[in-house]
Each structure stands twice: as structure tokens, then as C-alpha cells.
Amino acid sequence: MRFQHILPRRAWLPLIAAVACRSTTPEIAPSAPPAPGGIAADVAYLAGPAFAGREAGTPGNDSAAVFLARRYQALGLQGAFPEICETGASCGATYFQYFKGQEIGGHNVGSYIRGSDPDLYRQFVVVGAHFDHLGRSPRFALDPDLLSSLRPGADDNASGTAAVLELARRLAANPPARSVLLVHFDAEEWGLIGSRAFALRPPIPASAIVFMLNLDMVGRLRGHDLLIDGSMGDSTSRALADSVTKAMKVPAARSSASAGRSDHVMFALISVPALSLTSGFHSDYHRVTDVASRIDVPGLTRIVDVAEGIVRAAATRNWPAHQSSSSISPR
Numbered sequence: 447m448r449f450q451h452i453l454p455r456r457a458w459l460p461l462i463a464a465v466a467c468r469s470t471t472p473e474i475a476p477s478a479p480p481a482p483g484g485i486a487a488d489v490a491y492l493a494g495p496a497f498a499g500r501e502a503g504t505p506g507n508d509s510a511a512v513f514l515a516r517r518y519q520a521l522g523l524q525g526a527f528p529e530i531c532e533t534g535a536s537c538g539a540t541y542f543q544y545f546k547g548q549e550i551g552g553h554n555v556g557s558y559i560r561g562s563d564p565d566l567y568r569q570f571v572v573v574g575a576h577f578d579h580l581g582r583s584p585r586f587a588l589d590p591d592l593l594s595s596l597r598p599g600a601d602d603n604a605s606g607t608a609a610v611l612e613l614a615r616r617l618a619a620n621p622p623a624r625s626v627l628l629v630h631f632d633a634e635e636w637g638l639i640g641s642r643a644f645a646l647r648p649p650i651p652a653s654a655i656v657f658m659l660n661l662d663m664v665g666r667l668r669g670h671d672l673l674i675d676g677s678m679g680d681s682t683s684r685a686l687a688d689s690v691t692k693a694m695k696v697p698a699a700r701s702s703a704s705a706g707r708s709d710h711v712m713f714a715l716i717s718v719p720a721l722s723l724t725s726g727f728h729s730d731y732h733r734v735t736d737v738a739s740r741i742d743v744p745g746l747t748r749i750v751d752v753a754e755g756i757v758r759a760a761a762t763r764n765w766p767a768h769q770s771s772s773s774i775s776p777r
């Protein structure tokens with residue numbers, strides 16, 4: 447989650463009104479068996495010394511991006527972005543989407559799972575989480591007196607990153623009707639730079655994206671309510687999230703704590719209904735103490751279960767048509 451007080455709050459336009467037409471309890475499909483290392487191992491590795499806190503523009507961040515791409519390759523999933531060859535033409539797929547912002551450049555990492563329905567596979571649900579954090583930079587830290595100490599970002603956002611990897615594994619084992627695009631955004635901490643680049647140049651038309659689910663800081667549930675920011679969703683997506691949490695008996699609450707502060711904002715700006723899941727802020731946020739040993743692994747796994755339920759329902763049910771429009775200003 448990005449730090450609010452340093453970066454200016456971005457204005458966003460209200461979503462084009464969309465009318466919910468159905469409200470049914472979604473089916474929760476059984477999950478694939480757990481990965482050998484599991485979510486806890488992924489969080490620990492992502493927040494470990496190998497990636498040095500994953501600060502955008504650093505070698506640790508680059509290594510994390512390659513690690514993520516290799517995980518998709520191991521699942522047999524293709525890259526989500528067009529590879530541009532020397533001729534200027536597109537000639538294949540890559541896991542990386544490079545971008546250059548005013549202050550920082552980076553690379554989103556993405557892959558996709560082809561939907562199982564012969565017609566609906568042309569439509570997409572996007573599942574996203576930022577993978578960058580602060581590394582050794584005190585710039586956005588809340589303990590700047592600790593200077594260049596390593597801030598590993600286990601909750602922010604190794605937790606969401608590991609959750610998306612686990613969702614990819616489960617969804618690839620049993621693809622839903624629509625296709626699912628999995629994307630790890632870079633440079634979120636610098637002001638949603640990676641998701642902005644994605645929304646300005648999505649690898650598929652924005653009109654083909656029915657819904658976006660964001661996961662940011664999902665590792666500290668600890669018996670509290672799961673917080674759902676629905677401020678950028680439409681009534682259909684909000685009802686869908688409510689029915690999934692009720693069906694799974696996961697206590698959940700609407701919250702605007704992350705409104706405007708994570709990557710789902712950028713999807714609202716291209717008129718895609720978007721929700722964000724979080725377990726909320728805590729006293730280790732943007733500090734050196736956001737470490738893997740403080741992650742609530744059963745809570746994180748439960749949030750992945752909910753996310754899987756939401757994605758499967760979103761990838762199957764009817765959605766009201768939304769007009770494609772963008773209110774992201776080019777810089």
C-alpha cells in the first residue's frame with residue numbers, strides 16, 4: 447500500500463453507472479492441492495535477503511520479477527504482454543511490461559490463464575498485487591531514523607504477491623469460463639506507477655476486462671474482519687464479494703482505508719469495476735518490522751480462498767456491459 451502523506455492523492459472520476467441484474471450465491475469450486483512450498487514459503491522468500499526489499503529500480507526488484515516469471519513458466523502459463531521485435535511488430539508473448547515514469551521506471555510481471563468457455567474466454571478477470579516495496583530506501587518509510595535499514599515488506603506486499611501466485615496455481619488447475627490475467631505491479635509505492643502504465647497500455651482491450659481484484663497487505667488478518675474496498679466496484683462486484691464471504695463464513699467489512707491508495711484505482715479510471723482486499727494497516731506498516739514471521743498464514747490462506755471464490759464467480763457470471771473510457775491523463 448502506498449504512503450498517503452508524501453504522494454498527492456489522485457482524483458478519480460466516478461464509475462459509469464452499471465446496474466446489477468442478478469444476485470446469486472456463487473459456487474465455490476474445490477481448490478487444487480497446496481503447492482509444495484506453500485504460501486508461507488513464498489512470503490518468506492519474497493521478503494527475504496535475496497530480493498533486498500524489492501525496491502523499484504534495484505537489482506533485488508529485478509530478481510523478484512524474474513522469480514515471478516519463472517513461477518508462471520513452471521505452471522506452463524504464457525506471458526501476458528506482447529513481445530515487440532526489431533521490426534516493430536509483435537512476435538510472441540513476454541511476462542514483462544516495461545515502463546518509464548517521470549521519477550522511476552520498472553516492469554510489471556503478468557501471465558494469463560485461458561478461460562474454458564469457447565465464447566467467454568475472450569473476456570478477462572484481472573487479478574493483481576504490487577510486488578515492489580521500499581528496500582533500503584527511507585523515502586516512504588515511517589521509521590526514517592533507521593536510514594537504509596532493510597524494510598522487507600512481508601505484508602506490504604509479499605503477502606499479496608504470494609496470494610496471486612497461489613491463485614494462479616489453483617486457477618490453472620481448473621480454469622474458469624473467462625480468462626484470468628494475473629499481474630504483479632511494480633512501483634506501486636512510488637504512486638501506482640506500474641498499474642498506471644498497465645491501464646494506459648493494457649495487453650487486452652479494457653472493454654474485454656469485466657472485473658479487477660486487487661490484493662494489497664493481506665497477511666495480518668489475526669481474527670479481524672477481512673476489509674473490502676468496494677469504492678471502485680459496481681453494485682454487481684460488491685454483491686458478489688458479499689455473497690462469497692457470507693457463503694464461506696469469513697467475517698468481512700466494507701472499508702475505504704485503501705481507497706485511492708492501491709492499484710485497483712487505475713482500473714476504475716479505465717471504467718473497469720474493481721475491488722481490493724486487505725487485512726488492514728498495522729504498527730509495522732512501512733517499517734523494518736514488517737517481517738515474514740509476523741504473517742498470519744492461516745488468515746492469508748483464508749483470504750486466498752475468498753479471492754478464489756470471487757474470481758471464479760466473476761469469471762462465470764453475467765456482468766452488465768460497461769463502456770470503455772479512460773480518464774487517466776497522459777504525462
Ligand SMILES: [Zn+2]
Pocket residue numbers: 447448449602635732
Ligand atoms: Zn506500501
